[in-house]
Amino acid sequence: MADKQTEKQLDIQRAGDTGNKRPIMLAIAGDSAAGKTTLTKGLVTALGDDRISSICVDDYHRYDRTERKDLPFTPLHPDCNYLDIMEQHLKLLSEGQPILKPVYNHADGSLDRPVYVKPSEFMVVEGLFPLWSRASRACFDATVFLDPPEEIRRAWKVARDTAKRGYTEEQVLADLDKREPESTAYIRPQRAHADIVVQFSPILSRGETVEDPLSATVLMRPTIPHPDLHPVVGDDVNEAMHLKLLRDDDGKPVDALHVHSYASEEATLKAEEAIWNLMAVPEPLSDQLGMIDGQRDGPLAITQLILLFHLIQARHT
Amino acid sequence: MADKQTEKQLDIQRAGDTGNKRPIMLAIAGDSAAGKTTLTKGLVTALGDDRISSICVDDYHRYDRTERKDLPFTPLHPDCNYLDIMEQHLKLLSEGQPILKPVYNHADGSLDRPVYVKPSEFMVVEGLFPLWSRASRACFDATVFLDPPEEIRRAWKVARDTAKRGYTEEQVLADLDKREPESTAYIRPQRAHADIVVQFSPILSRGETVEDPLSATVLMRPTIPHPDLHPVVGDDVNEAMHLKLLRDDDGKPVDALHVHSYASEEATLKAEEAIWNLMAVPEPLSDQLGMIDGQRDGPLAITQLILLFHLIQARHT
Structure with a gap:
C-alpha cells in the first residue's frame, strides 16, 4: 500500500512539474497600522510593477465583519484566519506557481471574489501573520518586522481607520484595547523571527x-x-x-x-x-x-x- | 545559483511536510446536464458524508455572468476558467491538503467568497474539465466520462436550467447551440481519457x-x-x-x-x-x-x- 501511494504521488509530481522560476520573496510583518503598506509601496515603485508585486496576507479572514461580531476573537487571532491556506499560498508563490487569493474588502468588511495572482520576479508579502509558522517563514529570502512604539502606531491607526475604513475615533481606540491581548500573544512574537x-x-x-x-x-x-x-x-x-x-x-x-x-x-x-x-x-x-x-x-x-x-x-x- | 535555489526549495518542502493521508479520488467529467450531480449524489449518500465528499470544478470561472456577456466564448472554453488553479487544487487535495475553493453562484451568475474544503477519505470531483490535462488526470484513482446521447442531454439541460437557474427554454436552446463548437473542441475529447x-x-x-x-x-x-x-x-x-x-x-x-x-x-x-x-x-x-x-x-x-x-x-x- 505504501508503494502504491508513493507511486501515485510521484505520478502527480511528474505531471505537474512546470519548471517555474522561484521569485525572491520578502516578508513585511507587523501589527495593524505599523506602516507596512507605506514601506511596501516604495519598494514596488522603485523596482517597477513589471518586476515586483505585493500581496497583503490579511485577506485570509475566515469570517466577514458581520460574522465576527458574535465571535470571541479579533482578526488578530489565528482561528479567525485560514493560516493553513496562507502558508499553502506562500509556498506555491515561492515555487513560482500562481494562486487564487481570497479578498477581504476593508471598506465594508465583506469577503469578495478571489483574485488570480501570478508571482513576479520579486514579491513583497505584508500583513499580520507572514512570519507565523516555520512553514510560512521558510518561503522568504528575507523577513522584516515593523515595530513602531505603541503610541505612534495607535495614532497611525486612528488616522487611517477613521479616514479610510469608516470607523469613528472611539471605535478605533476601543478596538485597539480589545486587540491588545491578541497582539501580545500572536503578532509581536513574530518579531523574534525577523x-x-x-x-x-x-x-x-x-x-x-x-x-x-x-x-x-x-x-x-x-x-x-x-x-x-x-x-x-x-x-x-x-x-x-x-x-x-x-x-x-x-x-x-x-x-x-x-x-x-x-x-x-x-x-x-x-x-x-x-x-x-x-x-x-x-x-x-x-x-x-x-x-x-x-x-x-x-x-x-x-x-x-x-x-x-x-x-x-x-x-x- | 542552482544550488542556492535547490537548497531553498528543500527548506520549503521540509517546513511544509504535514504527512497528510492521500484521499481516494474519482473524477466524473461530462458536458453540462450530462447527469454528473445525480451520479455523484448516490455515491455520497451510499458512503456517508463523514467518509466522502464531492466538489464541482465548474466553480473555477474566470468571469461572472455579466462579464461573460461581452466575451467571445462560453464557460466551456478553457480561457473562461482558471484551469491552472483547478489543476493546482486537485493536486493539493490529492496530497491530502485543504484548499480555498472559488464559488460560482449558478442562481445569479456571480462569483462569491471562496469556501474551505478539507479532503475526506474519498473525494468525487465532478465538472466540465476534470480530465482536461495530464496534470489533472494524474490526481485521480479512477476517471469517468458521462456520455448521454445529445437528444437526452438537451432535454435534461432544458428541464434543469428553466427550473433552477432562471432561464427560459429558448435561452437554454440558444445557449446549447452557442456552446456546441466548444463542447466538441474541449469537453468531448476528455472521453478518451476516462x-x-x-x-x-x-x-x-x-x-x-x-x-x-x-x-x-x-x-x-x-x-x-x-x-x-x-x-x-x-x-x-x-x-x-x-x-x-x-x-x-x-x-x-x-x-x-x-x-x-x-x-x-x-x-x-x-x-x-x-x-x-x-x-x-x-x-x-x-x-x-x-x-x-x-x-x-x-x-x-x-x-x-x-x-x-x-x-x-x-x-x-
Missing part, C-alpha cells in the same frame, strides 16, 4: 516628540548576510546615519543602523548612493524611495534601500 | 424512446483493474445485465456492461449483491444506490455500484 526589525520613532534623547519627523532604527540580525555598511558609515555620511553594535531585547547581538530624521536631504542622498554602490549591480539607484504623501522622507528612503538591497542581492547570488 | 464511460439511453433495438426508463451502458477500459464480472453475469442476473466485449469508437477493446431498464427491481438487487460480494470488504452494500427524485432506478444503481467498487477497492489495495 531578519530585520524596523522602528520609526522620535529620538527622545534629542527632545523629539511623535509630532516631529521620525528617525529610523534598522536592526540587522546576523541570520542573513546584510550589506557591510562599515565602509560607508564614515565621516561623509554620519550626518545621515550611524551604525552601532547592540544587544537586542532578547540578548542577541545585532547591528543597529540609526537613520537620523534631522539630516539634510543632501546627506541622506549621499548615504543612499554609498549603500547602493556596495552592490555593483547594473540597476540605477531609484529616485522614488522615501516618498510618503508626495514628500520625501530620508529615514524611510534608507530603510527601503536596505530592503531593496536584500531583494536585488538575493537575485544576483 | 477509465469508465457511462451512457444512459433507451435501447433503440427494443423500440424504446427517450420517454422510457433509460438503460445504462458502462464501458470499462483496461486502463485500471475493473471488477471481474464474469463470475456474476450468468443466468442468475442476465435479466438485469449482460457483459459484452466491444471495440470502442476509437477502435480499442473495452468491456461493455449493459444494464437493462426493463429488469425487475428484484433482478437488479440480486445483481448488485453479486457484484458487491466480489469485493469481500467489511462494509455492507448500501440500499441508497439508484435514487433519483425519490424513486429507485436499477441501471443508475448498478452504475453507481461499479464506481463505489473502484473507490473502496482503491482504499483496500
Whole structure:
C-alpha cells in the first residue's frame, strides 16, 4: 500500500512539474497600522510593477465583519484566519506557481471574489501573520518586522481607520484595547523571527516628540548576510546615519543602523548612493524611495534601500 | 545559483511536510446536464458524508455572468476558467491538503467568497474539465466520462436550467447551440481519457424512446483493474445485465456492461449483491444506490455500484 501511494504521488509530481522560476520573496510583518503598506509601496515603485508585486496576507479572514461580531476573537487571532491556506499560498508563490487569493474588502468588511495572482520576479508579502509558522517563514529570502512604539502606531491607526475604513475615533481606540491581548500573544512574537526589525520613532534623547519627523532604527540580525555598511558609515555620511553594535531585547547581538530624521536631504542622498554602490549591480539607484504623501522622507528612503538591497542581492547570488 | 535555489526549495518542502493521508479520488467529467450531480449524489449518500465528499470544478470561472456577456466564448472554453488553479487544487487535495475553493453562484451568475474544503477519505470531483490535462488526470484513482446521447442531454439541460437557474427554454436552446463548437473542441475529447464511460439511453433495438426508463451502458477500459464480472453475469442476473466485449469508437477493446431498464427491481438487487460480494470488504452494500427524485432506478444503481467498487477497492489495495 505504501508503494502504491508513493507511486501515485510521484505520478502527480511528474505531471505537474512546470519548471517555474522561484521569485525572491520578502516578508513585511507587523501589527495593524505599523506602516507596512507605506514601506511596501516604495519598494514596488522603485523596482517597477513589471518586476515586483505585493500581496497583503490579511485577506485570509475566515469570517466577514458581520460574522465576527458574535465571535470571541479579533482578526488578530489565528482561528479567525485560514493560516493553513496562507502558508499553502506562500509556498506555491515561492515555487513560482500562481494562486487564487481570497479578498477581504476593508471598506465594508465583506469577503469578495478571489483574485488570480501570478508571482513576479520579486514579491513583497505584508500583513499580520507572514512570519507565523516555520512553514510560512521558510518561503522568504528575507523577513522584516515593523515595530513602531505603541503610541505612534495607535495614532497611525486612528488616522487611517477613521479616514479610510469608516470607523469613528472611539471605535478605533476601543478596538485597539480589545486587540491588545491578541497582539501580545500572536503578532509581536513574530518579531523574534525577523531578519530585520524596523522602528520609526522620535529620538527622545534629542527632545523629539511623535509630532516631529521620525528617525529610523534598522536592526540587522546576523541570520542573513546584510550589506557591510562599515565602509560607508564614515565621516561623509554620519550626518545621515550611524551604525552601532547592540544587544537586542532578547540578548542577541545585532547591528543597529540609526537613520537620523534631522539630516539634510543632501546627506541622506549621499548615504543612499554609498549603500547602493556596495552592490555593483547594473540597476540605477531609484529616485522614488522615501516618498510618503508626495514628500520625501530620508529615514524611510534608507530603510527601503536596505530592503531593496536584500531583494536585488538575493537575485544576483 | 542552482544550488542556492535547490537548497531553498528543500527548506520549503521540509517546513511544509504535514504527512497528510492521500484521499481516494474519482473524477466524473461530462458536458453540462450530462447527469454528473445525480451520479455523484448516490455515491455520497451510499458512503456517508463523514467518509466522502464531492466538489464541482465548474466553480473555477474566470468571469461572472455579466462579464461573460461581452466575451467571445462560453464557460466551456478553457480561457473562461482558471484551469491552472483547478489543476493546482486537485493536486493539493490529492496530497491530502485543504484548499480555498472559488464559488460560482449558478442562481445569479456571480462569483462569491471562496469556501474551505478539507479532503475526506474519498473525494468525487465532478465538472466540465476534470480530465482536461495530464496534470489533472494524474490526481485521480479512477476517471469517468458521462456520455448521454445529445437528444437526452438537451432535454435534461432544458428541464434543469428553466427550473433552477432562471432561464427560459429558448435561452437554454440558444445557449446549447452557442456552446456546441466548444463542447466538441474541449469537453468531448476528455472521453478518451476516462477509465469508465457511462451512457444512459433507451435501447433503440427494443423500440424504446427517450420517454422510457433509460438503460445504462458502462464501458470499462483496461486502463485500471475493473471488477471481474464474469463470475456474476450468468443466468442468475442476465435479466438485469449482460457483459459484452466491444471495440470502442476509437477502435480499442473495452468491456461493455449493459444494464437493462426493463429488469425487475428484484433482478437488479440480486445483481448488485453479486457484484458487491466480489469485493469481500467489511462494509455492507448500501440500499441508497439508484435514487433519483425519490424513486429507485436499477441501471443508475448498478452504475453507481461499479464506481463505489473502484473507490473502496482503491482504499483496500
